[in-house]
Amino acid sequence: MGRLSIPAVGRESEAHPASGFLYSFSSSCLGMLLRPQALLRLWCGGAHSAINLNLELLNLEPAMLSISGLSVRFGGLSALEDFNLAIPPGGLYGLIGPNGAGKTTVFNLISGFLEATAGTIVFRGKNLHRLNPHTRTILGLARTFQNIRLFEDLTVMDNVMVGFHCRSQSAWWEAVLRVPRYVREERRHAGRALALLEEVDLKDAAGEKAGQLPYGHQRRLEIARALATGPQLLLLDEPAAGLNPQETLDLIRFLKRTKERHGLTMLVIEHNLRLVMGLCEHLTVLDHGLTIAQGPPAAVRENPQVIQAYLGK
Numbered sequence: 130m131g132r133l134s135i136p137a138v139g140r141e142s143e144a145h146p147a148s149g150f151l152y153s154f155s156s157s158c159l160g161m162l163l164r165p166q167a168l169l170r171l172w173c174g175g176a177h178s179a180i181n182l183n184l185e186l187l188n189l190e191p192a193m194l195s196i197s198g199l200s201v202r203f204g205g206l207s208a209l210e211d212f213n214l215a216i217p218p219g220g221l222y223g224l225i226g227p228n229g230a231g232k233t234t235v236f237n238l239i240s241g242f243l244e245a246t247a248g249t250i251v252f253r254g255k256n257l258h259r260l261n262p263h264t265r266t267i268l269g270l271a272r273t274f275q276n277i278r279l280f281e282d283l284t285v286m287d288n289v290m291v292g293f294h295c296r297s298q299s300a301w302w303e304a305v306l307r308v309p310r311y312v313r314e315e316r317r318h319a320g321r322a323l324a325l326l327e328e329v330d331l332k333d334a335a336g337e338k339a340g341q342l343p344y345g346h347q348r349r350l351e352i353a354r355a356l357a358t359g360p361q362l363l364l365l366d367e368p369a370a371g372l373n374p375q376e377t378l379d380l381i382r383f384l385k386r387t388k389e390r391h392g393l394t395m396l397v398i399e400h401n402l403r404l405v406m407g408l409c410e411h412l413t414v415l416d417h418g419l420t421i422a423q424g425p426p427a428a429v430r431e432n433p434q435v436i437q438a439y440l441g442k
């Protein structure tokens with residue numbers, strides 16, 4: 130046998146205990162040199178892997194979303210300053226504050242509509258820096274908008290079908306030529322779109338133009354479209370805006386059910402205190418871009434700074 134043969138077990142057991150470690154260490158180093166991408170992975174992902182490994186040792190789950198030191202300026206205006214938030218998998222968190230506090234700005238930063246001036250956003254262990262919104266959607270991030278953004282001239286059904294496209298296996302030319310594989314996939318998506326419309330109670334409106342739906346229905350359609358992208362984290366920007374008290378109660382029940390059914394983590398921006406108090410397990414309060422309180426809803430509600438800034442009392 131040549132020199133590179135694997136040592137016999139007997140000989141290994143006679144060796145110094147450290148030799149096993151040295152063997153694996155030196156072979157790892159050799160592997161790194163022979164495979165530069167392994168070295169790169171160690172270099173780029175080392176910090177997060179180490180954190181994840183330590184969390185595993187401590188039997189803690191790493192955060193679904195971890196934001197640290199996030200800041201953004203628009204000219205002279207500091208819209209967000211040193212924002213920090215960690216949401217565990219399955220968490221149902223809320224973000225509240227008066228108008229202009231910076232809440233939507235946080236969503237724009239997480240979803241890639243804005244780049245931060247400083248700070249990091251890590252989603253499922255991946256740093257989102259410079260990733261475009263589309264890539265973030267593929268990673269499992271979905272959002273709705275404060276000012277509903279639907280394809281108003283498309284049907285309700287087509288608005289949901291659009292959501293499935295980011296998970297499509299077909300190439301564009303397969304869609305143009307309508308090859309059997311594409312047609313089968315489209316049929317599958319149509320079935321799932323109808324199921325989602327049933328969930329949001331809009332199945333009967335599947336053929337209507339989205340722009341003609343009542344306001345509350347448009348909000349639910351936007352949520353269905355977000356769900357169609359297959360998210361793990363759903364960001365909802367003021368989902369109760371424009372709803373009456375009964376519709377708000379229905380929405381709370383609907384969001385809780387949806388979260389369980391789809392195994393989601395949720396972050397909800399809301400102006401309606403009744404909704405966040407009944408829905409969220411943790412709140413962050415922003416005022417003029419600054420975080421003035423964080424914690425369970427009951428504690429946040431009693432916080433004098435929150436009462437002063439948010440309720441204006």
Ligand SMILES: Nc1ncnc2c1ncn2[C@@H]1O[C@H](COP(=O)(O)OP(=O)(O)O)[C@@H](O)[C@H]1O
Nearest residue numbers: 203206208226227228229230231232233234235
């Ligand atoms: N793209 C932008 N360019 C300039 N200013 C912006 C932009 N987006 C938000 N702002 C400003 O940042 C502040 C926070 O806005 P926003 O996050 O929308 O507040 P909120 O959602 O809490 O009501 C506001 O003063 C707003 O005018």
Ligand SMILES: [Mg+2]
Nearest residue numbers: 232233234275
């Ligand atoms: Mg807003």
